[in-house]
Amino acid sequence: MLAEIPDGPGDVWSILIAVAAFALLFVLIRLLERV
């Protein structure tokens, strides 16, 4: 199934995954302030 995502929806997934990854890194900064 993973290999069947066409380019259009795939671009949306790419952007969402990248935004989520960078958002998690911002959360990491906040968490480390409390260490």
Place this chain on the structure above:
Amino acid sequence: MTVAGWATIVAFVAVLTATTPLIGAYLERVYTTEGRVDRLAVRIFGQAARREQSWQSYARSVLVFSALFFGLLYLILRTQTLHPWNPTGLGSPPWDLSFNTAASFVTNTNWQYYGGETTMTYFTQMAGLTVQNFVSAAVGIAVAIAVIRGFAAHSGRSLGNFYVDVTKTLLLVLLPVSVIGALFLVSQGLIQTLGDYTTVHTLAGGDQVIARGPVASQEWIKELGTNGGGFFNVNAAHPYENSNTLTNFVLLWSILAIPAGLTLTFGRMVGSKGQGWAVFAAMMTVFVVATAIVYVAESDPTPAMHAAGLTGSNMEGKDVRFGIGSSSLFASVTTVASCGAVNASMESLSGFGGAVPMANMMTGEVIFGGVGSGLYGMLLFVLLAVFLAGLMVGRTPEFLGKKIEAREVKLVALGTLAVPLMVLAASALALAVKYGSQSIFDSGPQGFSESIYAYTSQANNNGSAFAGYTGYVQPDGNNATAYGLTFADLLGGLAMLFGRFVPLVLALAVGGSLAGKRVTPRGPGTMRTDTPTFVVLLIGTVLLVALLTFVPALFLGPIGQGLTDRLF
């Protein structure tokens, strides 16, 4: 083994050692003096480049900057049909490969599931990939300088300004050296052209398409910035990327020049050159031993050669121009640094010869490592070594007059273990599910090695590959009929993003924490950290963490293969 092979290795170590203090001094001057470039940074970035930044602010700037370049590179990749300088009419790579490639170049990894000459337009190579070679390297160096400021600060909170540091790195370090370097490579026969691919008639009567392009300018920064992504699929084994033994030697030097120089920049900025040399000595010792092991291993015949009745060295996958010595040196240099460029096939290394590059990466890319990232990664291990020594002798651990307390030790533990955890988790997932097995080419321990090498390389931002593992299939050698292997592309992309930025943020947090500490004068009870004893302790700490984490995986893969005569 030959005298020439050993002489090449010895000469390389000598040249690198001789240039390290010069580069270290130059870099220190760049970042400790104000000039026109500081004012230029303010004009480019506005108020953001004026203020001093805390570690949190510095880290957020790195993330915003990198995220914007991720988006820009992804856009360039997905719009190739609109590009100028597209001589073979290439279409855009699929979305999943584009995700992986954007993550790869933004994180200074340059993992390549694609072949450059059959996938990327000249415009992508120049405006997308080469630009990232500069930018991602500049980010790494800037962060290292910020972390050094934390170690050097006397009760301050600021780590400097990211935008000023990155502008200085680009304009005063990477760009000028790269112009000279690219011109040198052109003088040695590397090509630099926007002309079409050319067709030649072979002696056998057939036709052969020769791929060309703006290679020299990409080649130099690819090594200097420890990026490693080749213009061509075979990377620096291609004569247009690496034309002779002189270019091979100089390119090898350029890979380690900045990571080595930064150790002395650190020493100078913290006011203890001896401390810088101690870090350099630890890195150099591990590097020399690793190189010698690869050279010895590759000088013996492999089981496949025994089976075929052949004797001599393992020349499979190696270029006769470079031979065993320079190929072994390259394999070691490119994996102690997080470069990943190759001049020979990693997959063709013998069992033990292949274990060393993998083990080099498994140390967390701190043996010289990537530009900037190698030093700030090693400084985390320095603090860990100081902490362990403090436990052993019953003293409060301190480094450069600053007490290492619970907060720093927690951050260091996270910083040194985060990437190994990612490697093991991603490798286990890829080996356990059917989507992961689609990417593996060989069977047995070789196939296992391909898989764990892939995620070790990506999470540690190296980029070299055991050639068999794939995330992209090109049935007709062009983008029109090609498709990505989504699982491998996404898992690898995320491994690269988190493998780059999690340790980076943690190193900045350590720098920020140390910046606020007062410096206490050295007393009779202070443990020296610039002595050979500490160098041994530091090496032991680095190797112990890597061994405890990865030995089972190494035995299942390359060591298992090296201990048997079976063919895989």
